[in-house]
Amino acid sequence: MKTRQMIIRHLLWLVLPAIMASCGVYSFTGASIPPQAETVSVAHFPNDAQLVQPTLSQRFTEELQNIFMRQTNLRMVEGVGHLHFEGSIVGYGTEPVAITGDDRAALNRLTISVRVSYFNDFDEDAEFQRTFSRYYDYDSNLSLSQVENQAIDQIVTELAEDIFNQAVVNW
Numbered sequence: 001m002k003t004r005q006m007i008i009r010h011l012l013w014l015v016l017p018a019i020m021a022s023c024g025v026y027s028f029t030g031a032s033i034p035p036q037a038e039t040v041s042v043a044h045f046p047n048d049a050q051l052v053q054p055t056l057s058q059r060f061t062e063e064l065q066n067i068f069m070r071q072t073n074l075r076m077v078e079g080v081g082h083l084h085f086e087g088s089i090v091g092y093g094t095e096p097v098a099i100t101g102d103d104r105a106a107l108n109r110l111t112i113s114v115r116v117s118y119f120n121d122f123d124e125d126a127e128f129q130r131t132f133s134r135y136y137d138y139d140s141n142l143s144l145s146q147v148e149n150q151a152i153d154q155i156v157t158e159l160a161e162d163i164f165n166q167a168v169v170n171w
Helices: 002-022 056-071 144-168
Strands: 039-042 083-099 105-120 128-139
Touching (some): 056 144, 105 144, 128 144
Parallel strands (some): 039 083
Antiparallel strands (some): 105 128
16 A cells, blocks of 8 residues: 555656646746747748848747747747747857957957847736847857858857747746
């Protein structure tokens, strides 16, 4: 009899968190999403930067969509969801950093900036409009084309995490 009680207790500890997460009460990512929210939408983020990287717009939009699909139980919808993101890529550029003694750059920095508007049907206080920026430093002996894909992947992931955290993680 005692063994049966232990098994039931262990099953409850395994099943209870899943039930809580599916009801919108708790998320393992620390997300604080209104329980009545069922959908999220991410509009296409056009590239309005002076220097346009051809695949950046699509890559960023998809990564922002993916982080919500991976880390929440919200359904991604076309149009406008209960939580909605829109904006544009406003900056893409490189600049030298870490200048050496002979006035040469030891590192170059690729920076990407995204202006984001976030709308929440259930909590207007959580809404925001702001610009997020991230960068990737690389050795000046390398050209941008040699590191561009890796740099964009890293920056886009970090930007999506920053936006996700600003919108739904209340730490």
